[in-house]
Amino acid sequence: MSFSASQLPAHYRPALDIMQTEIAIKLVKDTFERELADKLHLTRVSAPLFVRKDSGLNDNLNGTERPVGFDIAAIGGEVEVVHSLAKWKRLALKRYGFGPNTGLYTDMNAIRRDEELDQLHSVYVDQWDWEKIITPETRTPETLRHTVRRVMRALRETEEILHRDNPEIEPFISEKVAFLTAQELLERYPGLTPKERENAAAKEFGTVFIMGIGGRLSDGQPHDGRAPDYDDWELNGDILIWYPLLGRAIELSSMGIRVDPQSLRRQLALAGCEGRAALPYHKMLLDGELPLTIGGGIGQSRLCMLLLQKAHIGEVQSSLWDDATLRACAERGITLL
Numbered sequence: 001m002s003f004s005a006s007q008l009p010a011h012y013r014p015a016l017d018i019m020q021t022e023i024a025i026k027l028v029k030d031t032f033e034r035e036l037a038d039k040l041h042l043t044r045v046s047a048p049l050f051v052r053k054d055s056g057l058n059d060n061l062n063g064t065e066r067p068v069g070f071d072i073a074a075i076g077g078e079v080e081v082v083h084s085l086a087k088w089k090r091l092a093l094k095r096y097g098f099g100p101n102t103g104l105y106t107d108m109n110a111i112r113r114d115e116e117l118d119q120l121h122s123v124y125v126d127q128w129d130w131e132k133i134i135t136p137e138t139r140t141p142e143t144l145r146h147t148v149r150r151v152m153r154a155l156r157e158t159e160e161i162l163h164r165d166n167p168e169i170e171p172f173i174s175e176k177v178a179f180l181t182a183q184e185l186l187e188r189y190p191g192l193t194p195k196e197r198e199n200a201a202a203k204e205f206g207t208v209f210i211m212g213i214g215g216r217l218s219d220g221q222p223h224d225g226r227a228p229d230y231d232d233w234e235l236n237g238d239i240l241i242w243y244p245l246l247g248r249a250i251e252l253s254s255m256g257i258r259v260d261p262q263s264l265r266r267q268l269a270l271a272g273c274e275g276r277a278a279l280p281y282h283k284m285l286l287d288g289e290l291p292l293t294i295g296g297g298i299g300q301s302r303l304c305m306l307l308l309q310k311a312h313i314g315e316v317q318s319s320l321w322d323d324a325t326l327r328a329c330a331e332r333g334i335t336l337l
């Protein structure tokens with residue numbers, strides 16, 4: 001089904017015009033980046049746009065998305081535009097000599113050519129990718145929950161600063177987080193699909209963190225797909241925020257404690273991907289050469305869309321859209337950057 005004007009709010013009018021929007025985008029990005037770095041003890045580093053195809057560093061996401069690949073004449077061999085930096089960040093922490101409870105963040109840009117385009121999804125992906133070192137003693141669910149709360153505090157402080165400079169934008173995000181496992185979500189909202197369960201929980205609680213994504217639940221299905229070689233499926237999750245403008249849950253961040261050698265072996269076997277164990281990155285991890293870490297990604301455009309209370313992600317990022325989307329937004333007077 002193609003995108004249509006009916007999928008946009010009927011009486012939507014943006015609070016800010018295009019120039020005010022661009023100024024507010026910079027304010028939001030600068031503020032949140034600073035607050036996130038402060039609250040999680042992170043240092044900004046540079047990151048690659050592409051990696052070697054045979055390195056094992058690219059994120060396989062759900063395992064079905066095709067990376068954008070090309071060759072480099074001066075170097076030889078195939079490279080891929082990153083889907084995310086989940087694995088690269090962990091290697092960088094080792095290379096740069098970070099210690100426990102410190103870490104890095106970076107601007108990650110990606111191209112996801114198989115993305116289904118809608119109000120929230122674009123071919124162009126921009127996010128803050130972050131990663132920090134933990135210890136065996138802090139590799140726990142409580143560390144995950146504490147980190148989620150710190151991310152939400154950074155978000156609320158950013159929203160407050162945005163409101164100070166743009167009083168016409170009223171704050172709406174709930175900093176209080178409800179923590180539910182994917183299995184608890186299934187039991188709480190029986191008969192609903194995973195996405196319907198997410199919407200129901202976000203509407204009920206405002207902000208919710210769904211824990212334990214990737215493994216099979218009691219109905220025999222995973223809540224959502226996760227690659228087996230970065231998050232520990234028992235110690236990960238998604239931050240979801242109820243967005244009244246669109247009447248749905250918005251996933252702001254996917255994050256989690258990363259696999260250790262034991263969980264990596266288990267998840268590779270469950271996913272039928274044991275062959276990945278021979279890749280350079282995976283071999284380092286299995287040999288205990290990489291630090292224990294927690295990390296995630298936070299969508300930059302999606303965060304701006306939420307805080308600026310926009311109806312379409314194209315209002316806060318410059319990308320390409322199909323004709324149906326362009327027509328639908330034009331019908332509603334929505335300006336895409």
